[in-house]
Amino acid sequence: MKKRNNNKLFLAGIFIALVFSIGAGISFIKLRSPAETLGERVGPRGKLPSKINISDLDDDEVNSYYAGVDGLFGDDLKETLNDIIKDHHEYDYNSASDRTAYKIMDRNWDFSPASEIDLEDYDYENDNPYIRKLYADYNNDIETADRFKNEGASRVSFDKEHIWAQSLGAFGRRYGGGSDFHHLLPSDVKGNQAFHSNYNFGEPDTNTKQYLNDYDTPVGINGYVEAFTEEGLGEKVCEPLDEYKGDIARAMLYMPIRYNVHLNEDHPHLELVNGSPAARPSTTEQSGLAGDLATLLKWHVEDPVDYYEIHRNNLIYNNFQLNRNPFIDYPEWAEMIYDPNYNGPGASTAPGMSTAVGDPGVLVESITLNKTVHSMDKGHEYTLSATILPTNAEFKALSWSSSNTNVATVSNGRVSSLAYGTTTITATATDDSGRSATCEITVEAQFEKEVDRLEVVNFQKNISFGKIYPKESLTVYLYFEDESYDDVTSEVKVSLPNTHLLGEQVVNVQYSTYSATYEVFVTNDDALLSYSEEGLWYESPVAVDGVIEGWNNIGTGSYPAGDIKLEKTGNYVYKTDIWDETASQNITEMDVIVMIKYNTGGTSTENKLTVDLLNGSLGSIVATEHKVALKKTSFTEETYSFSFETPKTITGIKFTYTNKGGGNYALRYVLAKPTYQHADYLPQAEAWATYFLNKTSDQCEALEPQREEDWIILGGEFNLMHSTSKAFYTGSNNSELVLAAIDRYNAIIRAHPENEPFIAGLENVQINVLPKILNNNIIIILTIILLLSSTIISLYVLETYRKTKKYEIK
Structure with a gap:
């Protein structure tokens, strides 16, 4: 116990020291004057500057960067922004050295403050800060937050997530689109590989499935959008949690602005469209497509820009790529590009107030909305505008919310009424001022008749x-x-x-x-009585010398990088014992992800890779799914999803090159996750107990027999229960509800013969002394009675003894 107390004191000391270091770091950042330069200007091949500039541009500097966009809308605005942002420095996705830029761009400045590093001569190799990751709700707790590389780990703690999936354009990642930091974010490994994979973004409404991150907390769902399927654009989509939607939307909006013409494999022509289009390569004749544009525009306004995005945008601009994401600086430009008729808040490209920071340390003092109450009919829109003072506040971005999104939603001040009722719209400053303003919206039904x-x-x-x-x-x-x-x-x-x-x-x-x-x-x-439970992810080792450890290869070869080479029809790899006897049973769904690359052959050559789910041996195939792959220039995680009406036993997986049109596959690793079906019978037994106790209480209090119609219904519902649920009433169990129901049932049939027994095995059973559910109260009452009784008896004895002594003295 002493050691544990010492540990607690030690942890408390660390926490106090951390608080002081964070405070010192924040003070250090705020006291630094804005840098005179925008970082070390190096050549087209991006380098890692030794001097780090962590300051943020002000309004005038941001406006100067976007000079020349005044009065532009639609394609004109899009092309002008491309001219401004396209000439940036480029980094290598595959470079371990370039990857250390994330130690600055996505540093968790609360847990690893600037005071811990030398900004004049930064040590990229040895600094190991905490970082912020996408799909990671554990970022803000120092007990769970990850460092760039956690102690004892063999790799960094994150995946470099291509927000715009590489397959949606089939572009490379050496430079250009595949390595652009504005859409290449560090992310939770499972969130990237299993949840996003290479899907479009959208809000699925059919065949949805929830996914978890490395800490087994939700990151979002994926599935299909029925309307997209009907339009022929029905590829699977994924929907992240609300807190990630705006960041993702702005990264996706950036990509077709920056990459609007096909130059080569690394510099594709990308285009956002409505729906969920199938993957296709970017060429000089066609663009790589991604969606859903309408959903991304919606997310863009529903999850507004926060300081993390603003600061990351400045860190990339000042130190690395030397270009900016326009939709972080001026969010309204997204709608001005895709909706030329837009005339909402900020519908001007003239120099003005961006989301850039104002004077350091100046907080918002007041927010005033143009209305505090407003009535509107269902299906209408109304725009609230806000005045923010002082005008030089450091952060002027507002977060808009509705207290009842079923009644009305709000996006950047625009209120859309959905149903009748009342909601409060709140505009909140995103700095630390705590300032906000509200407007009460009433959506009222209008009728012509009474x-x-x-x-x-x-x-x-x-x-x-x-x-x-x-x-x-x-x-x-x-x-x-x-x-x-x-x-x-x-x-x-x-x-x-x-x-x-x-x-x-x-x-x-x-x-x-x-x-x-x-x-x-x-x-x-x-x-x-059944329920589903997601199992753990199986993660195979990475292939080495053409072999994944623990897997078997038939007819395969090896690539110099170590990947398995599938080069002939009939080549296959398999493992029959991934899941043991317990983990292999009652499986209703299985997701299989294979990191695969189709190396050679024409761009239109079709090749088929088949996945078989196995039960114990190669000859026992539970299910099969095929996928046709076109030539790809980089590795892609292909997902195979299985679902079963009745639970299956699955122990392993087999991959077969079943149809070779030309070229070879390279296979690097395999991921798989089962979903199980379980049955739980106690809830049904306890539900009947609750129903029985409630249904019989009135008659029991009146000391009268149960009404015949009620007794028949209770007996009928008992007999409809599953046999395992019934067994809780005749076997041993620890359910207080069931025991209470048994005692009352026995009491009723003993006291009222007209209520005939219907639970076989409980006739003439001795009644329990008291239902456990009542024991605590009864014991308390009895204890009080015993204490009072013993006290009275003791006083009586003492008084009798005193009187006796007094009599003897006389």
Whole structure:
């Protein structure tokens, strides 16, 4: 215990020292005057400057950089911005030395402050700071945050994430688009490899799946957008958490501005489009496409620029590439490029107020909105404008939010009403001032006739335990006094029943200020007792000398870099024992990712790589999926997704070169993750116990037998339970709810013979002394009674003894 206390004192000391060092670092940064130069200007091949400039440009400097854009919209603005940002220094994606630039660009300045390093002669090789990563909600906790390379690790702690996936243009990564720091962010490894992979960005609504990061916390979902599929642009998309959306959108918006003409393999022609287009290479005749443009523009305004992005933009400009991301400096330019009719806030390219910092240390003192209350009808838009004082505040960017996004959303001050109700729109300063301003928005329904009532005219009356209640089964009418009605089903809010509770439930339906109720019965008939659980990722070793350790190769060769060479039809690699007996069972989904490169052959040559899921041996194939690959100039993580209606046993994986049109595959490593189906029966047993105790309580308090109709329903629901759930009532268990139900059940059938038994095996069983669920209260009461009794008896004995002694003395 003493050692543990010493450890606590030691950790407390470290924490205090850290707080002081962070404070010193922040003071050091704020006291530094803006640098006279914009970093060491080196040649076209980017180098690592020894002198680091960590200052941020002010409004005048930013406006000077973008001189010449005044009055431009659409393609004219796009082409002019390209002329401004295109002549930058270029770095090598594959260079371990160039990778150390992230120690400055994405440094966690809170945990690794500037005071720890020499900015005049920076040591790229030996400095090992904490860094900020994409898809990493653990960045802000020093206990979980990663350093550039964690102690004892064989590699750096992050992947260099191509926000614009390389396959969406098939460009190289030596220089240019594949190594551009403005879209090449350090990221959580699983977040990059499993979640984003090479998918477009969007908001999926079908076949969605959630993904986790290295610390097993969510990073987002991917799946398909039904509308895109109908339009023929239905490739898989991924949707990150809200906190990453704006950063990703601005990186994606930057790429087609910078790379708007095909020069060579490293400098592609890129284009953002609506939908989720299939990957295609950039050539002199066609552009590489990515999407979804509409979603990215939406994310761009919903997750506004923050200081981390502003400072990173300046660090890249001052020290490395010497160019800027225009959409971080002037967010409104995105809509001015893609919507020439845009006339919202900031619809001017004249020199003015950017998101660049003002005078160092000056905080926002006040924010004033043009309205504090506003009423509007559903389906309309209204733009709030803000006045920020003082005008030289260091950070003038605002964060906009709505207290009820179901009623109305807000993007950069533009309010869009979605449903009837009230919401508060808040504009908040992004500095440390804490200043904000609000406007109350009321979305009101407008009717030409007097409303009489809201009525649910059709609904599903029963729902099985554990299943999702089908909201689409409802039909809701709004009746007027003349008995005419409107069908408002699609616009109502419904509080769906909790299907993990048995019995009758009253459900509320709301439309504007009108409400109605209906009753649903949750039954054990056809109950759903299973649930899904994502397993751990299997990560194979990287291939060495043409072999992945633990895997078997048939007919394969080796590349000089060590990758497996699949060069003939029928070549294959496999491993039959990835998952042991326990981990291989009850699998309903499997994601397999292979790092693959198709090296040679014509750009239109088709080659097929097949993945087989195995059960114990090569001859026992559970499922198969094929993919046709075109020539690629760099390694790409190809994802194969499997799903099964009934659980499968899977122990291994096999990759086969099944159709060779020309050229060879290079295979580097394999990742795989199963999803399991499990069953849990105790919740059903406890749900019946709760239903039984609630249903029988009134009659028990009145010391009367249970009503016949109630007793029949209770017996019917018990008999509909799964046999394993029933066994909790006749075997040994530790569920207090079940024990309480057993005791009451036995008490009822003993006291009231008219309530006939329906739980086989419990007839004539001795009643437990007290339900455990009540034991604590009863024990407390009994203890108090015993204490009072013993006290009274003791006082009586003492008084008797005193009187006896007194009598003896006399």
